[in-house]
Amino acid sequence: YPISTIRSQHPRVWFNSDNISTLKKRWTDSQFQSIVSGYQSSSKAFSLALQYLATGNVNSAKSAISKALGYSSSASSGSRNEAYFDIPALVFDWCYPELSDSEKSSLISIIKARRDSYLQNFLDHFRWHEMPFYRGGHAYFSTVLAIEGEENVDSHMRKAQNVLQNLQELGDEVSGDGAYRSYFYQGNVQPLPFFLW
DSSP, X not given: OOOOOOOSSSOOXXXXXXXXXXXXXXXXXXXXXXXXXXXXXXXXXXHHHHHHHHXXXXXXXXHHHHHHTTSOSSOOTTOGGGSSOOHHHHHHHHTXXXXXXXXXXXXXXXXXXXXXXXXXXXXXXXXXXXXXXXXXXXXXXXXXXXXXXXXXXXXXXXXXXXXXXXXXXXXXXXXXXXXXOSSTTXXXXXXHHHHXX
């Protein structure tokens, strides 16, 4: 298969010009305030980066960047906090216009190391059941997509695409008949890496 290509501009993980527009509208819509208020009242890096996307508040971006720079370079295997996405990668991608050169360089170093940790998790535990989510599958793809194309970053596009292809084939083999469901939510979360890609 040809290698997938990604747009050069950011954000490119979870968001594009269409759904950012929707996010901005819903951020101030009273119908969604019960959801939005949870992010507005949070000082976590993810929430601050999301606030920046929704409002353009530079202070939110700067706070998110500062917190992301404090993350470990090693992504722990089996951590529920690091299962579905990689925080430094999302902050890098979502707050990209507000990164200084030194912040960009430091975050890239952190994200590259975490990307390699997630990949090692795959190699240590390549099983359909836990690999896509609990072992950091989603997080790996977010690290790849966030920093792809940056200066001094080795491309992981082909490697990530190969992981996806092998994962899909493994999933087809063990749950192709739709019967393999250890948890009620597996039918929803297992395909997420493919949608993210």
